[in-house]
Amino acid sequence: ATLTVARGVDADGLDPQQVSTTQSSQITNLMFDTLVTLDASGEAHPGLAESWEISDDNLSYAFTIREGLTCHDGSAFTPEDVVFTFDRARDPETKNPRLAQYGPIESVTTEGNVVTVTMTEPYGPLMSYLGSFSIPMMCQGSVTADGGFEPVGTGPFKLVEWSRNDHITLAANDAYQNFNPLIENPGRPYVDELKLVVIPEAVARMAALRSGEVDLAEPSLEEAALLDSDPAFKVYSADLSGQQVLTAFTWKIPPLDNPDVRRAIGMGLDRDSYAMIAYEGLVSPTTCPAAPGLIGVDLEKCAEWGVSYDPDAARAILEGLGYTQDSPLEVKLSVHALPGFDQMHQMMQQNLAEIGVQAELETREVAAFFDHMSQENMRTEGTPVVWTMGYSGVDSDYMTTMWKTPGFVNMGLGGEMDAMLDEQRTLTGDARVEKLQEIQKILLEEGYAVPLVSPGWNWLWASSDKIDGFKTGFVASILFNDVKIAE
Amino acid sequence: MTGALISVRDLSIRYGGPDAPAAVDGVSFDVNPGEIVALVGESGSGKSSVSLAVMSLLPDSAHVGGSILFEGRDLAACGRREMENIRGNRIGMIFQEPMTCLNPVLSIARQMTEGLVRHRAMSRSAARRRALQALADVGIPEPERVMNSFPHELSGGMRQRVMIAAALTLEPSLLIADEPTTALDVTVQAQVLDLLVEIRNRTGDGVLLITHDIGVVAEVADRVVVMQGGHVVEHGPWEQVIRAPREAYTKALIGAHMSLEEALTDGGLHG
Amino acid sequence: MLFYVARRLLTAFITILVVVILAGVLIHVVPGDPITAMLAQSGSADADDIARLTAQYGLDQPVWKQALLYAGNALQGDLGTTIRGGEPVAELLLDRLPNTIALAVAGLGTALVLGIPMGFIAAVNRGRAADFAVMLIAILGVSIPGFWMGLTFIQVFSLHLGWFPVAGTSARNIVLPALTLGVVHSALVARMTRSALVDILNEDYIRTARARGLREHQVLLVHAMRPAMISVVTVVGLVFAHLLGGQVITENVFSWNGIGRLAIQAMLQRDYPLVQGFIVIFATSIVLVTTALDLLYGLLDPRVRRR
């Protein structure tokens, strides 16, 4: 049977070491497996490696590679393939955009069945990334004789055909063995063929779903809400997305340099209604600076540290600082486009107006937005900017990328925070959890981040009720191994 | 009266509305088969308007009164189809201003042959041969070149001859020629007039010749209708009108016609 | 003549080259860069990574150097590889070019098939109910956003009637997008046709054609339409050139795998080589069509020919 799936955007490429978007990794993840796998709690389980050992100093990881695995091209998957994968990932020629997630690798060596990855410094998040689509294992056959690339992995599907922006056809890998605890089917996927077509317009995608032209599709927020109440359709949302939406501030620009002002603004934001109205009730309000489900994320604790919706208190604080309805605090509310953002920001604007903050909305497309924010975050005077963004990852470590100087779009906090973020990487287990929470506590108490909702984009799926067994994994990955199509 | 080709009765034309002053008022005359009737008169007296009325081609702003019978049939009562079959085929027309009356984007060949193709069911190539002949008949020196030209590439006289030739190829029963020779040098004019007379003699068709050249009238017309200010002021056989004009205007018209010799002395310029 | 055409082609070539170099500079002025855009979406916008990749892609070079380098390579037929996915730009664009041309031709054809008769009917019935009705239809066509019309077509023809698939790029699928494009652009064609025709129907040579006893339809179709088409062709030609650059909205709604979608994506991702490659194609189609138009004026209007 063929399963036809409609998405809004195609992959940028099929080379897992070159792609960067979620949509691309969703595809590569179907063709490439990972060294380890993650269960729903984020705990590492065996994958292509049947076991591993971590040295006491947390610097060396020894993975024992399973035997009897075959690549799509029929060759056996060997420890050399693992080394090949790591070497290629680190080769400048590869231009790997996710190299930072591999951590401070010193060397990757093999001995018999064992591959040893040695770090120059301890790197806590490694196992999470190894279990996600960020670091998939490639077979050596992926590099063709003329130096070109061809996706050859050990994953559940192999590539049949790709026509960019139109469709990708994948065939079930007969030799597939599954180790992912999120998946029940131990072997080859039930469907023979998987066809992923691109239908950019959400309404058209839904029409295709309704007409039976496709079996599974990404709905728009608006349509998902409609389908949710229709018994002929199922709507799925990714619980393990690792995504969330949060509000941040150009905290160097007065008066946003004052934590009270930032917290007051946070208090003015009614995230429950954003979730209910802007997101049609398909997301949940969240409280932590890292996404729910990731390591060290405890929504209840975060709720204590952070602010909750309390416009009266917010107004009081701002009034105390001289900002009233009549002489409001003027800020820009700078955003880019994501599903639900448009409505949410209009609601935020209205919320802010009620507490004496006059926010002027400023929309930009993604590239210009980040460029703009990089500049705004460097300023120390002028109109302060309140801005919203989405962020995702498989490990709470992404807070390092965001907040450690210079930080994402120059939003790094510097000082003590840099040190804490560095430190959390060297820790494991409870110690790391504790450190991560300490970091989050500061972010929330100082009002650097106001978490809004989770998840945020590409996390919704809808199918006809004939489809059974569709699942989503970490970082909004999509899993088809268990899918059965009822006649 | 039996067998008038066309009889115009009490024709009035008003431009702009039923209440506008009449450009043509109470005009009546006949053209019989085999007859060349000259319509002469002062500039603006309504000659062209009358001819357009006969063709039913006045602009929408014109209001027409009176009747026009062609071979006994009231043209006003003709349907569109019928009129299309009459025009060009039974009544041909040569317009006064050859430049604006030729389609600028169609070749001369196209414009000359389309009538033949339409009314005579000729093939394009046969029509082309016929048209070439007609161009030669009106004294065009290089008919082939002219055929392949566009109107703006021709001299004024050539365009006028194209108009004449196009109308003549169809050999209509009635030919209306609105000042057909104004742009022609006198030798060509003579040739064209000879041609008209020859066709008339051969086929017995009628011609309504609009002109202001009394010399031309005297040479070819059988009868003369003189118009002034929208009215017919005099009407009769050519000898009578030219030799013994009754109306003052007609007299003036004829009196003003000069022979070359008169012109020389009259102009009396420093010769 | 041959010399003339050769000279035209040379100037066309130079025009395109100028566009490409200008675009190469312009593109770097636009805020945002491919690497930040890429990493912002990767969940790994690490500052070190950005610096490293920027250097690896040669984006740290001076702008003029990059623009000239690109133009130089382009002259040798090398349009480079995309930043996202590392695919050869020329191949990517040329694969989609036939789709885009097909849609542009079909869309424009539909616009002409709808628009010219509408304009014709309106002009012939000027001032009457038919004129007004045609105008109303034309204006509806141009005021309704393309995506709305397209989606409605999908709802009606694909979902309810099941005549056409919702999505895809095939001969069967071209009907609805072509219809959408056609309806949107037919307004311009119809109004332009009407406007030109109304003027021409007043000309003396139309009277001459009637005097020749031509059938009314011959008069209108040959004597009136031929000259009227001159101004229509100008507009239509320019629209066609534009359509050859892809129709983002229509391509999106009908999942048509054309150049427009690819281009807008490239633009938003700041995939410079792809954007520049697209501009090469877009500029080429504009220059070719406008050159053809200039030649066509002469063909359609002998009065302009000698100039």
Next chain:
Amino acid sequence: MADQTPAPAIEVRDLTKSFRVNGRDVHALNGVSLAVGHAETLGIVGESGSGKSTLGRIVVGLETMSSGEILHEGTAISGVGRAERNARLAKCQMIFQDPYASLNPRMTIGRQIHETLRAHGSRQLAHNLATAAVLLERVGLPQDAAGRYPHEFSGGQRQRIAIARAISTGPSVIVADEAVSALDVSIREQILDLMAELKGTTSYLFISHDMAAVAKFCDRIAVMHKGRLVEQGTTRQIISAPQDPYTQSLLEAVPRIGRRR
């Protein structure tokens, strides 16, 4: 050339002009040389298609020549700068053979005359319209003519409008291409008289098929045939003693009362 004799108003030397039609050259003018003196009226008669209009158009600068030279007041027009060239050409006016086509269909007659006067520095609309009214009356048009559009006139009336427009600026050279061909004799007299009034200051290139009008109006006559000048001389010479056979046949063909075809 003696210094004392003033240069002719217009002089044409060895003018040729060919058009390219369907890949073939059509020689409209073939080595034509002639001169029009100050306040002189030169009649140009000749075969239809012999290049008379083309000559006129070249003289007023509407058409380029293939070779040859045109001198205004003794100065070659090709040798002077743009501004001077324009200034010289500004003193020339032309009455077109196709009066209707030469009138702007969307402009009233009064307005068109105003535009012409305006180009010659008379900017006041009211004043120009008054001038226009006088001129239109003099060419025998009804009072309301200034407010009407070209299509509302008869052929002869349009011709008179074109004449009125051309003489409105008092040009020093007028090329009159079949200016009176569509006029009946009585009005033609009137118009020719009007044009004659300007003769003291204006040189005319009077292109016509109407031998009588030419005989009456012109000082000298040039006869053209197939792009060449076949004969030139005073009016009396040409009319009473034509030398060239073409001229003879031309005169022979003039219609006259008393001959019947």
Next chain:
Amino acid sequence: MTDTTTNHRPRRLPAALRQWNIAVGALILGIVVLAAILAPWIAPYDPFKMASGPRLTGPSAAHWFGTDELGRDLFSRVLLGARLSLGIGFAAVAVGLLFGVTFGMIIAFCPERVKALLLRIVDVVYSFPDTLLALALVAFMGPGVENATIAIAISLIPFYARVTYGLAAVERAKPYVEAAQIAQAAPARIMRIQVLPNILQSLIVIGSIGFSSAILSAAGLSFLGLGVQPPSPEWGSILASGRNYISRAPWILIFPGLAICLTVLSFNLIGDGIRDLTDPKSRRRRS
């Protein structure tokens, strides 16, 4: 025109209705403009106020045009939206026409060599994709409605210039222009006074149709940061933000679409009326 009956048929429109199109067009446009001006006073609700009613309800007595996804009153929003939409459409087309027509005319009246060069320059500008132009403009001038309007105007200029050039080149070859040239009228005046009125009809047509496309492309640019920023209502952006509600709440699309449609209709009616006025052949003669 049907032949023989032509002359006897009563005039197609009675005298009073002669300028019927202008009258109706002006009436519609007047209403729209009035609505734009008076919007703050006549709007039944605050156009920005969320939850004026329940979300996404259809047209009713309380909300004539229904409510949008945030429960705002759509009627009030469409009313206020007239301001920006009229402004954008009008300004973009006006600027585009002004420059486009001027360039086009100049090109048509240029000597051969200069003409080729100018045409190529127009081609160069035309060769830049709208989106790139718009993005570049944001770079130079920052986001905003005004800049969106400018971006659209710029992308319209080469089109208008080319169309004008095509039309004017045909006119230029006509004898009446030659007659004006002989009179040595200044070229600029010939273009403006002689040629322009004769090609005006077609320019009105592309202008009036350009109005709606300008509004729609402004909406298309708003996600680039150009164009109207929410929550300001503008017809095109209401349409754009409502696109995913096409099956759930079609009224969000219908009413602003209708507003655009009516406005464009009024322009077209007035355009036709102007044609009738300036077309001497179909004009009544004053008696």
